[in-house]
Amino acid sequence: MTNLSVSAEPVDPVQLDKLAQVAVHTGLQLQVGQDLVMTAPIAALPLARLITKHAYAAGAGLVTTFYSDEEATLARYSHAPDASFDRAPSWLYDGMAKAYENGAARLAIAGDNPLLLASQDPARVSRANTANSIAYKPALEHISNFDINWNICAYPSPSWAAQVFPDLPIDQAVRKLAEAIFAASRVNLEDPIEAWRSHNAVLAERSAWLNGQRFSALHYSGPGTDLTIGLADDHEWHGGASVAKNGVTCNPNIPTEEVFTTPHAHRVEGTVSSTKPLSYQGTLIDEIQVRFEAGRIVEASASRGEDVLLKVLDTDEGSRRIGEVALVPHSSPISASGVLFYNTLFDENASCHIALGQCYSKCFVDGASLTPEQIAAKGGNSSLIHIDWMIGSDQIDIDGIRADGEKVPVMRKGEWA
Amino acid sequence: MTNLSVSAEPVDPVQLDKLAQVAVHTGLQLQVGQDLVMTAPIAALPLARLITKHAYAAGAGLVTTFYSDEEATLARYSHAPDASFDRAPSWLYDGMAKAYENGAARLAIAGDNPLLLASQDPARVSRANTANSIAYKPALEHISNFDINWNICAYPSPSWAAQVFPDLPIDQAVRKLAEAIFAASRVNLEDPIEAWRSHNAVLAERSAWLNGQRFSALHYSGPGTDLTIGLADDHEWHGGASVAKNGVTCNPNIPTEEVFTTPHAHRVEGTVSSTKPLSYQGTLIDEIQVRFEAGRIVEASASRGEDVLLKVLDTDEGSRRIGEVALVPHSSPISASGVLFYNTLFDENASCHIALGQCYSKCFVDGASLTPEQIAAKGGNSSLIHIDWMIGSDQIDIDGIRADGEKVPVMRKGEWA
Numbered sequence: 054m055t056n057l058s059v060s061a062e063p064v065d066p067v068q069l070d071k072l073a074q075v076a077v078h079t080g081l082q083l084q085v086g087q088d089l090v091m092t093a094p095i096a097a098l099p100l101a102r103l104i105t106k107h108a109y110a111a112g113a114g115l116v117t118t119f120y121s122d123e124e125a126t127l128a129r130y131s132h133a134p135d136a137s138f139d140r141a142p143s144w145l146y147d148g149m150a151k152a153y154e155n156g157a158a159r160l161a162i163a164g165d166n167p168l169l170l171a172s173q174d175p176a177r178v179s180r181a182n183t184a185n186s187i188a189y190k191p192a193l194e195h196i197s198n199f200d201i202n203w204n205i206c207a208y209p210s211p212s213w214a215a216q217v218f219p220d221l222p223i224d225q226a227v228r229k230l231a232e233a234i235f236a237a238s239r240v241n242l243e244d245p246i247e248a249w250r251s252h253n254a255v256l257a258e259r260s261a262w263l264n265g266q267r268f269s270a271l272h273y274s275g276p277g278t279d280l281t282i283g284l285a286d287d288h289e290w291h292g293g294a295s296v297a298k299n300g301v302t303c304n305p306n307i308p309t310e311e312v313f314t315t316p317h318a319h320r321v322e323g324t325v326s327s328t329k330p331l332s333y334q335g336t337l338i339d340e341i342q343v344r345f346e347a348g349r350i351v352e353a354s355a356s357r358g359e360d361v362l363l364k365v366l367d368t369d370e371g372s373r374r375i376g377e378v379a380l381v382p383h384s385s386p387i388s389a390s391g392v393l394f395y396n397t398l399f400d401e402n403a404s405c406h407i408a409l410g411q412c413y414s415k416c417f418v419d420g421a422s423l424t425p426e427q428i429a430a431k432g433g434n435s436s437l438i439h440i441d442w443m444i445g446s447d448q449i450d451i452d453g454i455r456a457d458g459e460k461v462p463v464m465r466k467g468e469w470a
Numbered sequence: 471m472t473n474l475s476v477s478a479e480p481v482d483p484v485q486l487d488k489l490a491q492v493a494v495h496t497g498l499q500l501q502v503g504q505d506l507v508m509t510a511p512i513a514a515l516p517l518a519r520l521i522t523k524h525a526y527a528a529g530a531g532l533v534t535t536f537y538s539d540e541e542a543t544l545a546r547y548s549h550a551p552d553a554s555f556d557r558a559p560s561w562l563y564d565g566m567a568k569a570y571e572n573g574a575a576r577l578a579i580a581g582d583n584p585l586l587l588a589s590q591d592p593a594r595v596s597r598a599n600t601a602n603s604i605a606y607k608p609a610l611e612h613i614s615n616f617d618i619n620w621n622i623c624a625y626p627s628p629s630w631a632a633q634v635f636p637d638l639p640i641d642q643a644v645r646k647l648a649e650a651i652f653a654a655s656r657v658n659l660e661d662p663i664e665a666w667r668s669h670n671a672v673l674a675e676r677s678a679w680l681n682g683q684r685f686s687a688l689h690y691s692g693p694g695t696d697l698t699i700g701l702a703d704d705h706e707w708h709g710g711a712s713v714a715k716n717g718v719t720c721n722p723n724i725p726t727e728e729v730f731t732t733p734h735a736h737r738v739e740g741t742v743s744s745t746k747p748l749s750y751q752g753t754l755i756d757e758i759q760v761r762f763e764a765g766r767i768v769e770a771s772a773s774r775g776e777d778v779l780l781k782v783l784d785t786d787e788g789s790r791r792i793g794e795v796a797l798v799p800h801s802s803p804i805s806a807s808g809v810l811f812y813n814t815l816f817d818e819n820a821s822c823h824i825a826l827g828q829c830y831s832k833c834f835v836d837g838a839s840l841t842p843e844q845i846a847a848k849g850g851n852s853s854l855i856h857i858d859w860m861i862g863s864d865q866i867d868i869d870g871i872r873a874d875g876e877k878v879p880v881m882r883k884g885e886w887a
Contacts, residue, residue, distance in 0.1 A: 086553060095537070098512065105542045109549035115557040116546070120512070120537045125522045129533070132526035136503060140532040144572065148565030155561065 063227035064099065064209055071240040072206060073103035075307060077111050079249040079294075080204030081158050082303045085112030090152050093162035095120045097208035100162055117152075119145075123169055123212060126335075130173045138180040141188035153195040156299065159203040166212035167395035170335025179364035182334050186368065186437040197439065199295070199415040202303035205398055207234050216395055230392075237308040237387045237399060249294075249304065256293030259312045259380075259469070263290040266461060268453035271378065273325065273405075275449035277342060282378050282407070283320025285432035287418040290314045298421050310387060310402040313379035315416040317432030319348035321375060327355075329404055329443040332395040336361045341442060349373050350409075365409070371436030376412035381405050383447045383467025397441050405445025405464070410436035480644035481516065481626060488657040489623060490520035492724060494528050496666040496711075497621030498575050499720045502529030507569050510579035512537045514625035517579055534569075536562075540586055540629060543752075547590045555597040558605035570612040573716065576620040583629035584812035587752030596781035599751050603785065603854040614856065616712070616832040619720035622815055624651050633812055650809045654725040654816060666711075666721065673710030676729045676797075676886070680707040683878060685870035688795065690742065690822075692866035694759060699795050699824070700737025702849035704835040707731045715838050727804060727819040730796035732833040734849030736765035738792060744772075746821055746860040749812040753778045758859060766790050767826075782826070788853030793829035798822050800864045800884025814858050822862025822881070827853035 077083050089108050093101040098120070105116045129137060153159065170178050196203055209230035211223055217233075218226035235241045239248040273280040292312035296302050327341035338358035343350045350373040355362045366373050381388070381404055388403035412433040414420040420428075429435060451464040462470035494500050506525050510518040515537070522533045546554060570576065587595050613620055626647035628640055634650075635643035652658045656665040690697040709729035713719050744758035755775035760767045767790040772779045783790050798805070798821055805820035829850040831837040837845075846852060868881040879887035 085551065088557065088559075095512070095515065098539070102539065102541045102545065105539075106545040106549055109545055109551075109554065112551050114551075114554050115559060116542065117559045117562060118537075118539070118542065120535075122515070122519065122522075122535070124519050125533065125535065128519065128523040128526055132523055134502065134526075134529050134531075137526070137531050140505065142505075142532060142534045142569070144565040144568040145534060145562075147568070148561040151561040151564070152559070 063224045064231045065235070068231070068235045068240050069100055070103050071245050072235065072238055073100060073107050075238060075240055075245050075249065076104055076160060076204055076206045077107040079246055080206060080304050080307045081160060081202050082301050083108055083111045083113055083158055083202070084301060086114050088114045088152060088155070088157035089116045089160060090149055090157050091116060091118040091160045091162070093118060093120055093208070094164045094210055095122045096210035096212065097162040097164045100208040104160065121165070123166055126169065130170070130177065138177045139184050141184040143188035146189045146192045150192040150195060153192065153201050156201070158201055159196060161205045162208050163205055163396055163398050164208040164210035164213055166210070166216060166335070167332035168216050168335065168337055169212070171337060173335070175336065175360045175364065178334065178336060179361065183368060183437070190437055197411050197413055198298070199413065200298045202297045202299060202301035203305055204303060204307060205305065206238065206307040207396065207398055209234055213396070217392060233390055233392045233394070236390065237402070239308070253293035253304070256309070256312055260290040260292045263312060263314070266453055267455070268461070269456045270320070270454040271463065272452045272454055272460070273444065273449060275446065277326030278324065278444065278449065280323040280325040280345070281321065282375070283317035283432070284378070285315040285317045285412070285417065287431055288314045289416055289418050289420065291416055295415065306398060306402070308387060308399065308402055310385040311379040311381045311406075313377055313416065315412045315433050316375050316378045316407070317348065318371070318374040318376070318412075318434035319432060321345040321348045325444050327442050327444060328446040329393060329400050330357070330395065331440070331442045332397070333358070333361065333365065333440060337395065338362050365438065365440065368438050369436055371434045372410055372438050374409070374434045374436070375407045376410050376434040376436065376439060377408035377441065379406050379441070380451070380464065381445060382464070382469055383445060400443055401441045404443040405449065405451070406441045406443045408439050408441040410434065410438035410440055480641045481648045482652070485648070485652045485657050486517060487520050488662050489652065489655055490517060490524050492655060492657055492662045492666065493521055493577060493621055493623045494524040496663055497623060497721050497724045498577060498619050499718050500525055500528045500530055500575055500619070501718060503531050505531045505569060505572070505574035506533045506577060507566055507574050508533060508535040508577045508579070510535060510537055510625070511581045511627055512539045513627035513629065514579040514581045517625040521577065538582070540583055543586060547587065547594065555594045556601050558601040560605035563606045563609045567609040567612060570609065570618050573618070575618055576613065578622045579625050580622055580813055580815050581625040581627035581630055583627070583633060583752070584749035585633050585752065585754055586629070588754060590752070592753065592777045592781065595751065595753060596778060600785060600854070607854055614828050614830055615715070616830065617715045619714045619716060619718035620722055621720060621724060622722065623655065623724040624813065624815055626651055630813070634809060650807055650811070653807065654804045654819070656725070670710035670721070673726070673729055677707040677709045680729060680731070683870055684872070685878070686873045687737070687871040688880065689869045689871055689877070690861065690866060692863065694743030695741065695861065695866065697740040697742040697762070698738070698871075699792070700734035700849070701795070702732040702734045702829070702834065704848055705731045706833055706835050706837065708833055712832065723815060723819070725804060725816065725819055727802040728796040728798045728823075730794055730833065732829045732850050733792050733795045733824070734765065735788070735791040735793070735829075735851035736849060738762040738765045742861050744859050744861060745863040746810060746817050747774070747812065748857070748859045749814070750775070750778065750782065750857060754812065755779050782855065782857065785855050786853055788851045789827055789855050791826070791851045791853075792824045793827050793851040793853065793856060794825035794858065796823050796858070797868070797881065798862060799881070799886055800862060817860055818858045821860040822866060822868070823858045823860045825856050825858040827851065827855035827857055
């Protein structure tokens with residue numbers, strides 16, 4: 054009698070190859086002759102290589118990849134002088150910004166240990182993040198303004214899998230995380246490219262309905278939550294595939310389940326509680342509770358990571374206001390998987406969420422032609438940060454409020470009404 | 471009965487850690503608060519991590535590492551459109567140049583497969599190299615002008631070890647290459663830092679003797695070689711540790727056995743044959759024979775890689791002239807090891823050599839204060855390339871020629887006379 058064996062490798066190479074194809078074709082829609090700037094944790098090397106191959110096969114000009122290394126990050130916290138924590142490689146980020154200005158696309162592979170810095174000094178973590186955010190802003194603006202086609206997808210790094218499935222042996226943890234990523238990214242299906250086409254159609258339909266309603270605000274109610282989010286003037290809902298300013302239709306997030314728009318930075322009132330823990334740059338922030346007045350967070354607490362949260366809120370003028378509101382049904386496949394990923398790319402697609410900080414200019418009617426001043430005048434927020442956190446659950450009701458005060462049910466118990 | 475076992479790991483972790491310390495302290499003499507830009511093949515991750523640790527412990531501001539991946543390079547040759555081979559990441563190299571201008575040090579870990587591109591189309595290899603050289607020039611100038619402290623050291627990557635010891639199983643090949651690197655880099659000694667101090671003193675003494683002689687030319691004779699190399703006006707010999715323009719004394723090459731200076735770009739006459747194969751950007755060039763007239767290569771051939779050689783010579787105006795002449799005794803430890811590394815960092819330190827292309831401005835009296843025009847007027851060559859190749863052996867005699875024609879024996883049968 055022999056044992057029946059499944060794939061010997063924890064990460065199925067066939068599905069990984071499909072993920073690389075989805076990232077290049079659906080995620081980026083990489084153009085012939087277009088350069089690609091990729092970032093990846095070093096553990097994600099197998100996926101980065103497949104993406105490189107498919108990018109060149111799709112006609113890429115030049116693929117340039119930067120690998121981050123968790124060991125190097127930890128070596129900094131263990132050995133570097135204190136002054137190091139105010140430094141960032143602005144020369145590199147300025148170069149990336151130039152690459153985007155010259156037409157390069159951008160792909161990021163997510164996969165870092167979400168708790169890498171959990172035991173480090175929060176003041177140092179915050180200083181390092183702030184220095185990095187300031188240096189990264191010129192490059193990030195090309196992403197948040199959607200100047201170019203970009204994509205984030207994910208690889209099941211062992212250090213990440215160990216956090217998601219702490220009770221499993223590492224090989225099994227990686228296998229389970231890989232399966233969850235592949236399912237959420239629709240690459241476990243026969244024809245993932247086609248599956249993404251029809252999924253994008255569903256998200257486009259929901260966005261169109263919301264745009265037709267022209268709500269001036271959304272009202273959220275549920276345990277610990279009584280929140281009115283005013284929507285920005287001339288806001289526009291988006292979801293799934295979207296056209297970047299360079300004319301390329303891409304899917305910035307693989308996976309994605311959300312439809313989202315820009316809230317009014319000065320018209321948010323009430324209280325809201327997070328419904329899932331938030332992993333932010335290596336630390337976990339849990340059970341967030343905040344109160345808004347005139348769009349500004351005036352009270353904030355968390356049961357875990359409160360010191361990090363409070364420092365984040367003090368990053369700049371816009372970091373106490375929100376720049377994104379997103380609707381996700383509680384029954385989304387990612388939520389239904391029951392897996393808490395400790396990674397925003399996944400967890401934000403399991404739950405309605407809002408984001409502190411920078412808004413997306415594309416979430417305005419004719420957003421591509423607006424100046425930063427025009428965006429601000431319509432209520433769009435501006436900040437160095439953009440941090441999504443989850444406020445949805447099966448106990449949340451959401452109503453749309455029209456300009457005349459009429460209420461329209463949008464979600465009931467976490468599902469589309 | 472149990473087997474006696476040696477270190478289970480092919481690369482001895484204790485010696486690797488010593489190499490990292492030598493690279494940071496002797497190689498770079500990294501300063502407190504100084505940033506570091508590092509490049510490394512992904513296979514060299516263990517050494518890059520140790521260097522990162524020791525750099526931070528030495529007070530580094532920020533260490534930024536770029537990993538190259540041989541698989542990605544090959545994917546380009548297998549899948550990219552033809553136009554890709556004229557592209558290079560100038561935005562990245564311009565950023566590196568900016569980092570150096572802002573005071574960063576530079577460390578490169580060598581370790582690539584020297585024959586990675588041997589079976590690729592030489593025309594494409596040449597186009598890719600030329601595009602890269604043009605884009606890299608602004609950054610490279612900070613190195614060739616010795617504006618900053620920099621270092622190259624080496625890691626025994628499996629793909630490199632497999633070329634050096636093709637008949638050994640890969641673990642044994644890596645172990646043997648590691649031992650050869652550690653010995654050449656003096657980290658197999660009890661106190662490598664002290665060993666480098668006394669080695670630098672020997673090289674400084676040889677440089678001082680040569681500088682005292684004020685030769686106007688060197689004459690090489692041996693099988694296939696009858697060559698007179700005029701030395702640049704106000705040339706200065708250097709070797710071992712050297713002071714960069716930023717005031718830091720560093721050892722740019724680990725290992726190093728050479729003393730070297732700037733030849734006169736227009737005063738080289740005669741014929742010379744290479745004595746070791748040259749690995750140039752993934753291809754092997756062997757049995758080079760060239761003839762110089764008035765400093766310019768007017769005839770060139772090679773038994774292998776001739777097409778690559780001829781393309782390299784046509785890179786630009788300066789690529790047919792030489793920019794460096796270096797003296798290494800045939801009995802150097804690297805030569806004595808009998809290992810042909812197929813890597814210039816090592817092979818050039820086993821043999822007298824010359825370099826096609828760009829000269830080093832520091833190899834002039836008061837070189838730091840000279841303009842490019844002044845350097846050219848003194849006979850310093852300028853080019854996008856700088857390619858060392860080996861012309862020394864135990865059959866080569868070298869005489870120094872004074873301005874008045876007097877001949878002084880410098881080397882006999884490959885050894886200091």
